[in-house]
Amino acid sequence: MTHAIANGVKYYKDNQEAFRGIFSDVSETYADKLFAKINSVNVSFNSAYQKKYENLPLITMSVEENTDDSKNQVLANRGFNNSTILFVNQKCDVNIYTSDIDIMRALHRIIQTSLLLFKKDFFSVGYLNIEFVKSSDLTPEDEMFSSDVVVYKRMLSYNAQKELKAFPVNNTFEDLNWDLLPTIKNEL
Amino acid sequence: MILQTPEQQLKKARVDFRIDEFRRLIKQKGMRLDWVQTINCPCTNQTSTDFSLDLTGVSDINADASGNNVSCPVCQGKGLVSHSRQEILAIVADSSKEEGVSKKGLHYTGKVKITLEPEHLPSWGDKFILKDSVVVQREIVTMPSGDTVTLTYPVVNRLLNLQNGSTEVGILYIQQSDLSGLGIDSATIPEHTILPDGSIQFTNELTKPQAGTKISISYYTNPVYVVTEFPHTFRDTFLLENNVQSFSNMPVQIFAKQEV
Numbered sequence: 001m002t003h004a005i006a007n008g009v010k011y012y013k014d015n016q017e018a019f020r021g022i023f024s025d026v027s028e029t030y031a032d033k034l035f036a037k038i039n040s041v042n043v044s045f046n047s048a049y050q051k052k053y054e055n056l057p058l059i060t061m062s063v064e065e066n067t068d069d070s071k072n073q074v075l076a077n078r079g080f081n082n083s084t085i086l087f088v089n090q091k092c093d094v095n096i097y098t099s100d101i102d103i104m105r106a107l108h109r110i111i112q113t114s115l116l117l118f119k120k121d122f123f124s125v126g127y128l129n130i131e132f133v134k135s136s137d138l139t140p141e142d143e144m145f146s147s148d149v150v151v152y153k154r155m156l157s158y159n160a161q162k163e164l165k166a167f168p169v170n171n172t173f174e175d176l177n178w179d180l181l182p183t184i185k186n187e188l
Numbered sequence: 189m190i191l192q193t194p195e196q197q198l199k200k201a202r203v204d205f206r207i208d209e210f211r212r213l214i215k216q217k218g219m220r221l222d223w224v225q226t227i228n229c230p231c232t233n234q235t236s237t238d239f240s241l242d243l244t245g246v247s248d249i250n251a252d253a254s255g256n257n258v259s260c261p262v263c264q265g266k267g268l269v270s271h272s273r274q275e276i277l278a279i280v281a282d283s284s285k286e287e288g289v290s291k292k293g294l295h296y297t298g299k300v301k302i303t304l305e306p307e308h309l310p311s312w313g314d315k316f317i318l319k320d321s322v323v324v325q326r327e328i329v330t331m332p333s334g335d336t337v338t339l340t341y342p343v344v345n346r347l348l349n350l351q352n353g354s355t356e357v358g359i360l361y362i363q364q365s366d367l368s369g370l371g372i373d374s375a376t377i378p379e380h381t382i383l384p385d386g387s388i389q390f391t392n393e394l395t396k397p398q399a400g401t402k403i404s405i406s407y408y409t410n411p412v413y414v415v416t417e418f419p420h421t422f423r424d425t426f427l428l429e430n431n432v433q434s435f436s437n438m439p440v441q442i443f444a445k446q447e448v
Contacts (some may be wrong), residue, residue, distance in 0.1 A: 025241070026241055027241065027242045030258070031258050033258040037265070039259060047292060048290075048291040048292070048293070049289050049290065049291065049293070050293040050294065051289060051293070051294050052293055052294050052326070052328060053293060053294050053295065053326055053328075053448075054292065054293045055327075055340060058293070060291050060292055060293065060294060062291060064361065077256060077323070088305040095264070095292065097292050099266065100264075100265065100266055101255065101266075102258045102265050109358070110273070141292075143445065144292075144295065144297075144448055145359050145414040145416070145445050145447050145448065146447060146448055147412075147447060148266050148268065149268055149313045149414055151448075170238075176357065179448075
């Protein structure tokens with residue numbers, strides 16, 4: 001997510017036409033002003049809970065994982081292609097921190113569209129689906145003050161389904177012998 | 189209902205605050221602070237093309253709901269303007285700082301209590317830069333081309349009483365990395381000097397960090413505090429001096445939080 005969003009921000013900062021395209025619902029004058037503004041700042045990206053200070057604007061990510069909703073997956077099932085498969089549901093929170101409401105508006109939209117831009121790349125590494133769930137409203141970040149006084153926060157939440165594969169050592173699954181021992185008399 | 193309270197003897201065992209003595213104490217014991225006042229910017233979106241949505245069939249008006257103008261040359265759309273920076277003296281007490289890791293990474297909450305002369309009544313968002321005190325700040329920046337790095341806060345030299353005598357120190361350490369993103373194992377700090385604006389100039393071409401690499405710097409800077417709380421909005425009173433009673437503005441106390 002960090003990689004995709006950072007590259008999405010760079011893509012839209014480098015491409016004014018594309019930026020206008022994602023702000024087609026506002027006047028072009030305003031979109032161009034947002035474009036100039038987002039190009040005037042260096043956005044910091046990181047996963048959440050890092051042990052270092054980050055400059056604003058800042059985007060951080062955190063991920064939690066749950067079992068698949070289907071309730072019937074078996075952790076050691078044989079799956080396909082001789083691999084064991086675990087289906088996981090991921091919930092990713094993308095946090096934006098900035099002291100500038102216009103920057104917040106631009107970054108919020110860029111994150112949404114960046115994940116559309118790079119959706120197929122997620123699919124190619126084992127994701128089955130990526131779904132935008134919600135974004136929180138604009139709130140001041142308590143206990144945090146910047147040179148512009150107030151720091152604002154928004155959080156976007158995404159759900160994703162991912163397929164984790166583990167390949168058995170030495171094809172041990174093929175060695176499994178499910179035949180009953182011939183010495184056992186199983187006649188009725 | 190009219191609620192009359194009893195008359196009182198006004199001069200017996202009367203205690204009066206000596207505002208002039210308090211002012212003298214501030215002048216004697218006070219720390220030097222730069223006080224930067226804050227005001228809201230009156231900018232708005234004034235033309236229909238400035239609005240975020242251009243309505244059809246009507247000549248758009250600004251209904252005073254469009255916030256600040258993103259291209260305002262004064263506030264850049266942020267809505268607040270700093271003005272009237274001046275150096276004052278004030279009593280600074282109860283400074284504290286909590287640091288921890290959260291979703292936004294490592295961050296801190298610093299607090300301080302400041303007592304000011306009545307004329308220096310601040311408002312929300314005003315800033316105080318402590319000029320006599322320092323804090324340790326840590327920051328990672330990308331080394332630009334050239335030999336000078338400007339950090340978020342200006343580096344200030346602190347006079348340390350060391351074994352070899354008084355020594356001015358501004359930079360505690362610089363950890364360098366290479367262009368591949370790996371840290372460089374070196375125990376030496378590149379030779380440098382602190383410029384008057386608080387930026388760092390590397391003075392040795394051989395030890396200067398390479399352009400484009402990340403460098404981590406631990407340095408001293410003057411803390412900046414933002415006014416957030418007014419424990420006593422005002423404490424004005426009447427004082428009796430030389431048998432003459434007069435109205436007096438009292439000292440002001442505020443709580444402020446450290447800028448990140």
